[in-house]
Amino acid sequence: xxxxxxxxxxxxxxxxxxxxxxxxxxxxxxxxxxxxxxxxxxxxxxxxxxxxxxxxxxxxxxxxxxxxxxxxxxxxxxxxxxxxxxxxxxxxxxxxxxxxxxxxxxxxxxxxxxxxxxxxxxxxxxxxxxxxxxxxxxxxxxxxxxxxxxxxxxxxxxxxxxxxxxxxxxxxxxxxxxxxxxxxxxxxxxxxxxxxxxxxxxxxxxxxxxxxxxxxxxxxx
Amino acid sequence: xxxxxxxxxxxxxxxxxxxxxxxxxxxxxxxxxxxxxxxxxxxxxxxxxxxxxxxxxxxxxxxxxxxxxxxxxxxxxxxxxxxxxxxxxxxxxxxxxxxxxxxxxxxxxxxxxxxxxxxxxxxxxxxxxxxxxxxxxxxxxxxxxxxxxxxxxxxxxxxxxxxxxxxxxxxxxxxxxxxxxxxxxxxxxxxxxxxxxxxxxxxxxxxxxxxxxxxxxxxxx
Numbered sequence: 544x545x546x547x548x549x550x551x552x553x554x555x556x557x558x559x560x561x562x563x564x565x566x567x568x569x570x571x572x573x574x575x576x577x578x579x580x581x582x583x584x585x586x587x588x589x590x591x592x593x594x595x596x597x598x599x600x601x602x603x604x605x606x607x608x609x610x611x612x613x614x615x616x617x618x619x620x621x622x623x624x625x626x627x628x629x630x631x632x633x634x635x636x637x638x639x640x641x642x643x644x645x646x647x648x649x650x651x652x653x654x655x656x657x658x659x660x661x662x663x664x665x666x667x668x669x670x671x672x673x674x675x676x677x678x679x680x681x682x683x684x685x686x687x688x689x690x691x692x693x694x695x696x697x698x699x700x701x702x703x704x705x706x707x708x709x710x711x712x713x714x715x716x717x718x719x720x721x722x723x724x725x726x727x728x729x730x731x732x733x734x735x736x737x738x739x740x741x742x743x744x745x746x747x748x749x750x751x752x753x754x755x756x757x758x759x760x761x762x763x764x
Numbered sequence: 765x766x767x768x769x770x771x772x773x774x775x776x777x778x779x780x781x782x783x784x785x786x787x788x789x790x791x792x793x794x795x796x797x798x799x800x801x802x803x804x805x806x807x808x809x810x811x812x813x814x815x816x817x818x819x820x821x822x823x824x825x826x827x828x829x830x831x832x833x834x835x836x837x838x839x840x841x842x843x844x845x846x847x848x849x850x851x852x853x854x855x856x857x858x859x860x861x862x863x864x865x866x867x868x869x870x871x872x873x874x875x876x877x878x879x880x881x882x883x884x885x886x887x888x889x890x891x892x893x894x895x896x897x898x899x900x901x902x903x904x905x906x907x908x909x910x911x912x913x914x915x916x917x918x919x920x921x922x923x924x925x926x927x928x929x930x931x932x933x934x935x936x937x938x939x940x941x942x943x944x945x946x947x948x949x950x951x952x953x954x955x956x957x958x959x960x961x962x963x964x965x966x967x968x969x970x971x972x973x974x975x976x977x978x979x980x981x982x983x984x985x
Contacts, residue, residue: 572792647927656927691924692944695937696913699920703912706868706877716916723913727944 548763554592557582558606561599562642570600570646604643604659611751619674620729621737623667624721625747627697631717632744634701635710644701663694671728679733689728696720714741769984775813778803779827782820783863791821791867825864825880832972840895841950842958844888845942846968848918852938853965855922856931865922884915892949900954910949917941935962 560582564573575596579589593599613629616622633640647659667690674680680689700720704713718741725734781803785794796817800810814820834850837843854861868880888911895901901910921941925934939962946955 569790569792571790660924660927688940689944691937692917692921692941695921695924696917696941696945697920698923699918700913700916702919702923703881703916706881716912719909720913720917723910723945723948724917727947 550592553584553588557584557589557592557599558602559639560584562603562639565600565603566638566642566645570596575599600646601658603639604646606639606643611748611755613747613751614754618679618733618737619670619677620679620725620733623670623674623693624725624737624739625743626666626670627693627717627721628714628744629747629751630697630744631701631713632748634705635713636748641710644698644705647698660694660698664690666690667693679730680728681730684728693724696724714744717741717744771813774805774809778805778810778813778820779823780860781805782814783824783860786821786824787859787863787866791817796820821867822879824860825867827860827864832969832976834968834972835975839900839954839958840891840898841900841946841954844891844895844914845946845958845960846964847887847891848914848938848942849935849965850968850972851918851965852922852934853969855926856934857969862931865919868919881915881919885911887911888914900951901949902951905949914945917945935965938962938965 557578561573561578564577564581568577573596575589578596578599579586582589593602611629611633613622613625616625630640634644643659647656664687668687671680671684671686671689671693675684675686697717697720700716701710701713704710704716718739721739725737725739729737778799782794782799785798785802789798794817796810799817799820800807803810814823832850832854834843834846837846851861855865864880868877885908889908892901892905892907892910892914896905896907901907918938918941921937922931922934925931925937939960942960946958946960950958
């Protein structure tokens with residue numbers, strides 16, 4: 544069991560190192576040697592967990608969605624809002640998330656960039672499908688179409704924020720996006736009850752972190 | 765005069781070659797040697813027009829906005845719609861535009877990516893400012909904020925389309941984005957008169973090309 548915990552930790556160390564290298568140098572310029580130096584692990588340890596640079600990139604991309612998630616909400620529109628607000632907050636604070644986004648947005652030959660778009664699209668399609676069933680959305684909403692608009696437009700807003708302010712203005716830009724898009728999605732009565740304020744992301748992060756810590760404590764104990 | 769025309773043509777040849785190389789290889793991996801080979805010009809000719817790889821990239825970024833533009837419209841909201849629809853159509857068909865977008869979206873060290881976002885932001889701010897003065901927008905619209913949402917969300921939609929379908933589904937995605945965002949921008953009476961259909965981009969392109977050809981003929985003659 545102790546060995547398993549150590550293996551998980553080594554894998555995490557390697558992924559964090561890979562994230563930092565991918566974020567700073569990009570996928571194409573990054574080398575396994577850079578990542579080894581950054582991680583401070585042996586070549587053997589790295590290749591035990593990851594077959595190649597591409598495998599490392601896929602690992603970073605997969606990891607960014609899995610550790611911290613928005614808790615279930617009665618309102619699925621608020622849950623969708625919280626999902627992008629939380630992601631915006633983590634982009635400001637977490638190198639793993641920043642590297643994942645850089646890998647998704649860069650057009651690198653040999654790396655399939657569609658995965659994160661499709662995964663986020665599925666998550667949002669499910670949220671909007673339930674929201675529609677619950678009567679939260681306007682009747683004409685097509686969940687998969689609205690999900691794609693939601694995911695795609697957020698991806699661009701974060702890219703613009705990165706280019707202009709290195710993410711400093713991201714919460715303000717995301718709040719503006721949501722104020723523009725949600726009136727075409729939500730029933731007016733639901734719309735007025737949604738929290739779209741800029742500070743929402745940090746609050747959801749604190750909440751999600753507490754949930755993640757509790758689950759980790761349970762898993763270890 | 766003939767010499768000037770030749771110089772303009774050579775500059776254009778170099779920019780098209782640079783665009784192709786940047787689109788295929790990315791800024792970081794591209795070399796001046798690649799661009800020389802692709803353009804079929806001498807080193808002297810290239811350095812007469814461009815000082816460095818960075819200068820070439822800035823040239824491609826500047827060029828993408830300048831050749832073909834949407835003609836003036838009485839409705840500035842339709843003009844804003846036509847601007848993104850035209851850009852979407854050109855992404856499907858013009859290597860210079862594709863390279864420009866790739867350079868803007870890739871996070872490359874040593875290349876300032878903010879320029880195109882800021883320029884498109886200014887263009888749209890002006891359109892929404894006039895639209896508001898003309899009573900086309902809802903009263904609460906803040907032109908610069910709406911412009912940033914418009915530009916940023918479009919950037920992400922195009923990136924998602926590139927990743928998933930290599931731009932094949934771009935007009936459909938852009939039309940969906942506009943249907944989601946414009947009800948928060950336009951007065952209801954104006955909204956119903958806007959053409960947001962997927963075929964709009966190709967139609968505006970044909971129109972803009974005719975205008976560009978007429979202006980070029982005038983400049984040469």
